[in-house]
Amino acid sequence: MNQSPTAIANEQDAGLLLADLVLPEISDADVKRFAVEIDRQGFSVIPSYVGNEIVERLSALVTKIIERNSGEYAVLTGSTEISGTLLDTIGKTPQLNTLLRRVYAAGTGKTPPAQSLYQVLRCISGQTGLHQAYFFHYDSYVVTALLPILIPKEGRAGDLVMKPNTRRIRSSYLYNLFDKIIVDNKILQNFFKRQAIERRCGFKNVRVVPGNLYLFWGYRSLHANEPCDPKKIRATALFHFGDPHANNGLRKFTGRAKIRATDESAPF
Template identity: 35%
Template structure:
């Protein structure tokens, strides 16, 4: 049973305190129990975990810790024996085997867990979806494109660029479409306007790549999936982590409101989000990226950007956007023009 389903049943009252008091005596009489519970993550350590956790919380309550903090600590400690991490979900938990194209299978069965993680921490991860062989082939494709474009930043948008790449099977995968549709419907309470996935290849390198660092923005799509292809990892080399203010707003159903908010946040206040003090105050999240994983987040809700890389480095990611609630709006063209103008301005020498 998921911990969210148990939250409503958890009571911190006299009964809990009596059980915790008994657990204190057990833990104090057997020091190994507490250490076993602290490190234990298997079902066999279940009783030890509960005893030590209850003892810890009982002592915290006696020291005047607020009840809300006590509940959060209880849930956090109570989950120590559950193998599922708080954010980041192993593919084997929901899917088995490989597809004929080499990708790990993706299905809508993981939608609820992904959505919970995206709501709570901002990001959810499916690990090892894309195998190393396909990542290597994609890197070869990117290397050829960099040589053709003079070693500077470039991006490819739409499905046309994927036609001759090994990424096409993933974008057309029925399981991925079903998962994204389930995430969209769960958040927006309505079917998506289309089943289209809008892929974007971003390659940050050269002096132009620096111009695209820390450009915080909201996506026009409700769900964004990020696939790292090449991340700088040499000693002392900035990797260009994903940096976000998770779920800073709700998904906007009005195209006009969405455009006005994007203008204010991305243009008028763009310098504000780069200040470390503001990032600390608003609990900005740094997300390290590992090639082959899929990172899910609410692109329309989370203000996000990438950290800077060295001009000599290459940082390549594929973004897969899904669910634009303003797709049929008459103002959509205006929003696209603003985006295109912004990219042309940053591409100038």
């Protein structure tokens, strides 16, 4: 790639200020409903959470990133790579920050921790994009909000595929690490893939729509994406909140917390 994704993003998004971006205010009743729906069916959705203009801007950014990456898979993670982009601006809005914190509180019954959001932009395309399909995992964060940007309209669209709420929030980081190591095993991954393709054992797929916001318990749900046509682009922005093991000494020691959410002294 001739130019880094961040440089492209900065060039693309110059001039869009936080004050220009208005996201919907969500009522307490809706937040409670989201938590119930996520518990019952694995996810909840807020239709048209961002407007068409924002989706178009983000699509243009993603298209440039993929073009300059020779049509192959690209990912931007954490505050450094996202910094200065339109996604950074969206991630800093009080509306989105308070939404994820309220959903966390409604789902866990606990006070949200003083942590920042952790953001990822995944741009799936090309043969390297195909390698991302059916990689089943648990997120490190309780709440995952997925904002689709570009989704193929026909053919293989890279649907979200999930087996919702398969584990509880672990009391210890070691248990969490153990879960992740067990799941990150080729035999089990193939086993999950077969179940997911056949929609057995609780697996379901979700055809996501650009501009909607999908909420699920990423920490508790086994999930992945289905394959996407390599000639097309499937791009999603992810906003994660609520790392139950943020202050674990072992994780800090092993460096697994390096690019994660940061403590925030003045959260929304």
